[in-house]
Structure formats: C-alpha cells, structure tokens
Amino acid sequence: MHIIAHRGASAYAPENTFAAFDKARELGADFIELDVQLTKDGKLAVIHDDKVDRTTDGAGFVRQFTMSELEKLDAGSWFGPEFQGEQIPALEDVLQKYHKKMGLLIEIKSSKTQPGIEQAIGKLISRFGVSMNTIVQSFDAGAMMTLHKLYPSIPSAVLIKPRFGMVPRSRLRHIASFAGYVSVKHTMLSSFLIESIHSYDLKAFAWTVNGPKTGRRLESWKIDGLITDYPDYFKKEGKP
Known part of the structure; x- marks a missing residue:
C-alpha cells in the first residue's frame, strides 16, 4: 500500500510547495x-485553485x-509566518528534484479551461523519462483518454465519486482501456468496490484519508494507495 501525501504533507506545511513536498519525504x-495549472506562457504551475487568491498574496x-x-x-x-517566501513551484522543477526518487501523482484540475494541458504534461514527463512512479490523474476521463492516446506509456488514473458506492462494470471496463488506476473518495469505498476495481486489473487509491482507523480498514480491504494530509x-513497519 502506497502512502501518498496530499498536496505534500499539507497538514504541516503550505500545500503544493517544496516545504510540503520535503516534509512528505x-x-x-x-x-x-x-x-497543476497552465500559465500564460504555457508553463505548468503547481497550484490547486485556478486562482492564486487563497494560497498566495496575489489575486487573479x-x-x-x-x-x-x-x-x-x-x-x-497564509499557512504560517515561518513559511514566508515559499513559492509556487513549476512542475519542471518538481520533476527535476523528485523524479525517480519518489512517486509523483500529478492532477490535471481543468482540461476544459486549459486546452493543451495534456500535451504539455506528457511532453514534460517524457523529457525526464517515463516512470511507473509518475502518474497523471483527473476527474476528466476525456483528458486521461487524450493523454493515453498521445503518450500511452505514461500511467494515468481517473478520479471518481461513485453514487451510493457503486460503479457500473461497464465504466470500469472503459477506464481500464486507457488508465491503470481509479482514485475514489474514501467514504464511498467498500471491500466489494475495491475487489471490483481489481477485477479489471486496475489499482485503487482512496482520498483523502486522515484517520488511522479508516486507513487500517482500507488496508484490510487491499487498497493500493492512501492519499492523506498526514x-x-x-x-510502514521498518520505516523510521
């Protein structure tokens, strides 16, 4: 089971900054x-919101x-005075620092308002060399289909919020045709759904899990990864 730090160790440092990423490691x-979000000059900035207002001293x-x-x-x-001066990282710099040193789960926030973001991410990852530990995910299955078509060797995941904890088998079969992972809101997961996901040779991630008891239950259900702020x-046993 992989432990995946949500926006870095975002309970302890400002989300999506090197401070949070270093803390996670x-x-x-x-x-x-x-x-990631596309910038005016076509770069990939590491930030959750489509506006900078919430997590920076800027606006727009x-x-x-x-x-x-x-x-x-x-x-x-915004997180604490000790983090004054932390920057919005460029995805290129994050890859430079962590690629093949630890896993990266890169989320496309909005492909519809950022045409070409799949190509930009695929091109950048390919420059560093494709790794099974660099995965791209999105709620937009169409974006993941586009990425798979352009860069079939880059692993991808689809984020889903299943209604009543159920996902039609036809949907899982469809996702399995272009992705290798399904990332599900943890409150909507069951042992049956995880088993169903696995039956299509997909791996299952759960988000956002901040309670050890929930984590233990999901681990007993054979979840493949927990996305957590903590x-x-x-x-894991054996880790300091």
Whole structure:
C-alpha cells in the first residue's frame, strides 16, 4: 500500500510547495500528490485553485500570470509566518528534484479551461523519462483518454465519486482501456468496490484519508494507495 501525501504533507506545511513536498519525504511518504495549472506562457504551475487568491498574496487567475510572475508571489505566509517566501513551484522543477526518487501523482484540475494541458504534461514527463512512479490523474476521463492516446506509456488514473458506492462494470471496463488506476473518495469505498476495481486489473487509491482507523480498514480491504494530509499517520513497519 502506497502512502501518498496530499498536496505534500499539507497538514504541516503550505500545500503544493517544496516545504510540503520535503516534509512528505521526511515523513516517509511514497508519493507526492500535486495539482497543476497552465500559465500564460504555457508553463505548468503547481497550484490547486485556478486562482492564486487563497494560497498566495496575489489575486487573479493562474492563466493570467507567466510562470516567472507566479514565482514572485508568497505562497507560504497564509499557512504560517515561518513559511514566508515559499513559492509556487513549476512542475519542471518538481520533476527535476523528485523524479525517480519518489512517486509523483500529478492532477490535471481543468482540461476544459486549459486546452493543451495534456500535451504539455506528457511532453514534460517524457523529457525526464517515463516512470511507473509518475502518474497523471483527473476527474476528466476525456483528458486521461487524450493523454493515453498521445503518450500511452505514461500511467494515468481517473478520479471518481461513485453514487451510493457503486460503479457500473461497464465504466470500469472503459477506464481500464486507457488508465491503470481509479482514485475514489474514501467514504464511498467498500471491500466489494475495491475487489471490483481489481477485477479489471486496475489499482485503487482512496482520498483523502486522515484517520488511522479508516486507513487500517482500507488496508484490510487491499487498497493500493492512501492519499492523506498526514503521511506520518500511516508509517510502514521498518520505516523510521
């Protein structure tokens, strides 16, 4: 079971910053989950929202800024004064630091408002060399189909919120034709659904799991990965 740090160790440091990513690694996470948005100059910025207002001292849509302009914003002070000066990272810099050192789960937030983001991500990952530990995910199955068509060797995942904890087998079969993972809201998971996902040779991730008791239950159901703000809650035996 992989421990996946949600936006880094976001309970302890400002989300989607190197401070949070380094903390995740320190706490023993296997993967860092992060979000990307396209900038005005076609770069990939690591930030969850389509606007910078919530997590920086700036205002406006990410797509209205160049990457260099985004890097001038303070993305840490909102979380705590000790993080003043933390920057919005470029995905390229994150790959430079962590690629093949730990897993990366990269989420496309909105492909419809950012045409070409699948191509941009695929091209960048390919530059560093495709790895089974660099996975791209989205709620937009169409975006993952596009990525698979353009870059079939890049692993991908589809985020889903199943109604009443059920996913039609036809949907799982469809997802399995272009992706290798399904990422499900943990409150909607059951042992039966995980078993069903596995029956299509898909792996199952659960988000966002912040309770050790929930984590133990999901592990007993053979979940493949837990996405959490607290990676230290789920330390594996043998890890410091």
